[in-house]
Amino acid sequence: MATAARPSFGIMTPPMNVGYDDLLRVWREADDIPAIEHAWLFDHLMPIGGDLDGPIFEGWTLLSALAAQTSRLRLGLMVTSNRFRPPAVLAKIATTVDIVSGGRLDFGIGAGSRPSVPIARREYVAHGLPYHDSAHAVGSLAEACTIIRQLWTQDAPFDFDGAYHHLEGAFGNPKPVQRPGPPIVIGGRAIATLRVVAEHADVWNIPGGDIADARDRSAMLDRFCAEIGRDPAAITRSIFLPVSLDRPQSTRAGVTEALDAGFTHIVLGLGAPYGDGIVRRVVEEIIGDFAPGGSDGSAQDQGSVR
Numbered sequence: 001m002a003t004a005a006r007p008s009f010g011i012m013t014p015p016m017n018v019g020y021d022d023l024l025r026v027w028r029e030a031d032d033i034p035a036i037e038h039a040w041l042f043d044h045l046m047p048i049g050g051d052l053d054g055p056i057f058e059g060w061t062l063l064s065a066l067a068a069q070t071s072r073l074r075l076g077l078m079v080t081s082n083r084f085r086p087p088a089v090l091a092k093i094a095t096t097v098d099i100v101s102g103g104r105l106d107f108g109i110g111a112g113s114r115p116s117v118p119i120a121r122r123e124y125v126a127h128g129l130p131y132h133d134s135a136h137a138v139g140s141l142a143e144a145c146t147i148i149r150q151l152w153t154q155d156a157p158f159d160f161d162g163a164y165h166h167l168e169g170a171f172g173n174p175k176p177v178q179r180p181g182p183p184i185v186i187g188g189r190a191i192a193t194l195r196v197v198a199e200h201a202d203v204w205n206i207p208g209g210d211i212a213d214a215r216d217r218s219a220m221l222d223r224f225c226a227e228i229g230r231d232p233a234a235i236t237r238s239i240f241l242p243v244s245l246d247r248p249q250s251t252r253a254g255v256t257e258a259l260d261a262g263f264t265h266i267v268l269g270l271g272a273p274y275g276d277g278i279v280r281r282v283v284e285e286i287i288g289d290f291a292p293g294g295s296d297g298s299a300q301d302q303g304s305v306r
Contacts, residue, residue, distance in 0.1 A: 007264045009287050010038030011279060012078055012240065016047040016056040018272040023062070024069055026270070029279045031070040035287055036279060038074035038106065039066075040267055043081050046123040050272075060093050067101035075101060078205060078240065078267060079108035079187035083129060083137060087144035088170055091151040095176045103177030106203065109144070110187040111137040111196075138192040140164040145184060145200040152181035185238065189217050197235065198224035203265060205238035211257045214239060218262060238265035245278075248285040255290060 013026055030036040043059040046052070059077045067075055075097075080090065090109075098105040111134070113120035124131040132140075143162040150158060151172035160167040176182055183202035186193070197204045198221060206214050222232040239258045243251050255266060268282060275281075 007259055007266060007290055008037045009035060009266050009268065009290070010040060010074070011036055011282065012040040012042065012267050012269045013274070014042050014044075014049075014269070014272070015059065015062055016044070016272075017050045017054040018274070019055075020057070020062075020065075022272070022274050023057075024066065026274045026279060027066050027070055027073070029277070031073050033279055033283055034072070035283045036073070038076070038265075038267070039070075040076055040078040040108070041066075043077045043079065043084065043108075044120065044123060045084070045127055048117075048119050052119065060097065064097050064100050067097055067104065070101075070104075072104075074104050074106050076106040076108045076182075076185060079110040079185060081112040082109055082141045082144050083112035083124065083131065087147040087165060088151060088167055090144070091148040091172055094148070094182065095152065095172060095174065098176040098178060098182050099174065101177075105176070105178070105182040106185050107148075107182040108185040108187060108205070109141065109148075111141045111190075111193055134190070134192070136164065138190070138196060141186075141193070142196045142199070145186075145196065149181060149184075149200075152176055153179075189213070191220065194221050195224050197221060198228060198230060201235055203236040203238050205240060205265070205267065206263075208239050208241040208254060208258065211254075211261050214258070214263065215261045236265050237263045238267060239263040240267045240269055242269040243271070243282060243286065245281055245285065251286050252288070255286065259290070 011030055013023055015023060027039055030039050041059045041063055044056060047054050047056050063075060063077060094105060094107050121131060143165045147160055147165060151170060152175060157169045157171040160170060184200055185203040185205055186197045186201040187205040189206050204221060206217060218237055225232040241251060241254045258266060270278060
């Protein structure tokens with residue numbers, strides 16, 4: 001199983017049913033607390049909880065704004081729906097955010113919402129977006145990862161003729177600050193998605209909950225890496241865990257389980273409304289001695305997740 005030398009902790013702030021000023025306040029607070037190394041938004045076009053007709057921001061646009069208002073945090077979307085944007089357009093968007101942030105982007109991507117989640121699926125119909133079956137979604141994701149890497153790295157225009165995507169004269173200019181490109185973070189737990197992770201990801205993220213299942217999926221990823229001759233240790237294991245500040249000991253127990261299972265990239269999901277000092281509370285009441293530097297939040301910034 002892949003492990004890192006030490007854990008890293010980040011926050012996720014779903015940009016739904018909340019105002020920009022509150023999101024900016026939380027991110028600026030996190031930017032000043034080195035124990036929090038990364039921060040994330042999600043990628044939905046309609047709310048998936050709370051007031052389903054409430055406000056929600058487009059993730060990449062908001063991420064660029066927050067990148068310009070912070071200076072230290074690694075940042076990204078956990079994770080982009082590959083169904084929303086053509087991969088060449090997405091590569092250009094991601095490059096722009098990497099440049100705006102000074103090379104702090106972690107590029108999160110996934111196959112898109114599962115058919116079994118109707119609350120999430122409704123946003124495709126509402127925005128006139130096609131919704132293909134899971135096999136199509138995963139095949140499209142694999143090709144998208146290839147295309148995006150090529151746009152970040154190739155110095156001349158190229159054509160791409162795949163089963164799902166067709167490009168003529170594709171060329172990315174400018175290139176990202178990070179070379180050969182931002183780390184690719186692929187989210188998902190399906191077997192087919194894990195095969196894409198084995199081939200393309202620098203980081204694999206799984207939504208939290210059943211740690212036993214997460215451990216099994218991680219072992220499965222190890223096997224898929226072995227099949228293609230890739231070192232499983234090259235892929236950082238990441239997990240999303242929702243935060244309960246009413247029961248911090250429960251969240252802390254979840255962190256312990258995740259670390260014991262080899263998941264060293266911990267994304268702590270915050271829920272709105274965000275009280276003053278919420279990030280400091282997370283560090284003091286949940287992260288505590290897990291983070292280098294202890295509960296005072298004085299960990300040293302270590303840069304990229306890679």
